[in-house]
Amino acid sequence: MRILLxxxxxxxxxxxxxVARERGHEVVQLDMFLEKAHGPGPRPDGFARLDLRSDxxxxxxQGVDVVCHQAAMVGNGVDAQDLPDYAExxxxxxxxxxxxxxxxxxxxxxxxxxxxxxxxxxxxxPQDGDVPPAVRRDEDLAAGRYDPRCPxxxxxxxxxRIGEDTPFLPRTSYAASKVAQExxxxxxxxxxxxxxxALRYHNVxxxxxxxxxxxxxxxxxxxxxxxxxxxxxxxxDGQQVRDFVHVRDVARANVLAIEQVxxxxxxxxxxxxxxxxxxxxxxMAATLSAAAGGSEPVLTGDYRRFDVxxxxxxxxxxxxxxxxxxxxxxxEGLAALATDPLRTR
Ligand code: UD1
Numbered sequence: 001m002r003i004l005l006x007x008x009x010x011x012x013x014x015x016x017x018x019v020a021r022e023r024g025h026e027v028v029q030l031d032m033f034l035e036k037a038h039g040p041g042p043r044p045d046g047f048a049r050l051d052l053r054s055d056x057x058x059x060x061x062q063g064v065d066v067v068c069h070q071a072a073m074v075g076n077g078v079d080a081q082d083l084p085d086y087a088e089x090x091x092x093x094x095x096x097x098x099x100x101x102x103x104x105x106x107x108x109x110x111x112x113x114x115x116x117x118x119x120x121x122x123x124x125x126p127q128d129g130d131v132p133p134a135v136r137r138d139e140d141l142a143a144g145r146y147d148p149r150c151p152x153x154x155x156x157x158x159x160x161r162i163g164e165d166t167p168f169l170p171r172t173s174y175a176a177s178k179v180a181q182e183x184x185x186x187x188x189x190x191x192x193x194x195x196x197x198a199l200r201y202h203n204v205x206x207x208x209x210x211x212x213x214x215x216x217x218x219x220x221x222x223x224x225x226x227x228x229x230x231x232x233x234x235x236x237d238g239q240q241v242r243d244f245v246h247v248r249d250v251a252r253a254n255v256l257a258i259e260q261v262x263x264x265x266x267x268x269x270x271x272x273x274x275x276x277x278x279x280x281x282x283x284m285a286a287t288l289s290a291a292a293g294g295s296e297p298v299l300t301g302d303y304r305r306f307d308v309x310x311x312x313x314x315x316x317x318x319x320x321x322x323x324x325x326x327x328x329x330x331x332e333g334l335a336a337l338a339t340d341p342l343r344t345r
Pocket of ligand 1: 075217242
């Protein structure tokens with residue numbers, strides 16, 4: 001297949017390109033080398049340097065079978081001043097790409113989405129059943145009461161694995177733009193009788209992660225701390241639950257989606273992409289520190305108001321719908337992350 005891969009020079013895009021080529025596909029690599037992500041400096045060959053917001057896309061789409069759209073501003077953002085950048089790169093960039101795909105007659109899209117579309121996730125209350133958690137209050141967080149409460153009775157609740165039908169509840173600029181991308185793709189599917197597979201990634205880590213920036217996730221932040229000889233600094237009580245999924249598994253999920261999107265029904269189908277294994281942030285920090293032979297993680301007791309407490313997805317639909325199962329477990333993958341190279345450009 002001829003695949004147009006956007007964000008091909010990024011952390012996840014690089015691995016998708018490798019796996020796709022290993023499986024015999026032709027990969028057309030597009031990347032704008034956003035300076036916030038890649039820093040300044042010389043750019044490697046082999047990439048079409050196009051900006052989805054403004055450059056013509058018709059020529060590069062000629063003869064393409066599937067678009068795999070990874071290009072995006074990622075991370076939590078720094079503050080509200082980042083909102084226009086998320087909207088322009090992620091929302092408007094995607095809308096322009098979809099319009100160009102319609103002109104070129106390309107009907108199949110694999111879209112990088114994220115578990116952040118679910119916001120705080122879902123919990124089980126012994127009294128009120130399946131509920132979204134109440135928003136955590138500053139006074140509770142400051143007093144070290146990190147677990148959210150039932151929005152109805154205020155009682156204790158337990159997190160549950162969420163499926164793809166969980167309502168959207170975006171809490172950050174990035175999350176809002178990922179929800180928007182899914183909505184634009186769904187609208188394009190209706191207009192064009194086209195197909196989209198949206199892959200909602202959990203916490204992706206592995207070789208080639210970008211070094212610590214204000215837009216980096218916790219795995220990159222801890223990995224960068226270790227590279228500087230510092231201890232990982234764990235927020236809250238370290239008991240926050242996540243699902244860490246290796247980038248090589250995420251790349252395989254993308255290539256499976258690329259190969260199967262044409263057999264999916266018209267419209268958007270979403271799959272969680274997760275390892276299916278839960279790990280706390282504290283466990284993750286300890287695994288990295290131990291593997292690096294560095295200092296023990298520090299529990300700072302700090303918190304960030306926008307953070308979600310626990311979010312864990314069900315990997316079941318990806319298993320039945322795509323035949324995807326993660327192969328690299330967090331113990332093995334996170335220990336290797338201690339020495340995996342960070343991306344330098
Ligand atoms: C992360 C990504 C998000 C992505 C999602 C799924 C970022 C910033 N967030 O969300 O874009 O869509 O995974 O792949 O890239 N923490 C610490 N110490 C630190 C930093 C964070 O303990 O120095 C804690 C936070 O308090 C939080 C947890 O680690 O509880 C995860 O933080 P982070 O990786 O930023 O965000 P996610 O919500 O997991």
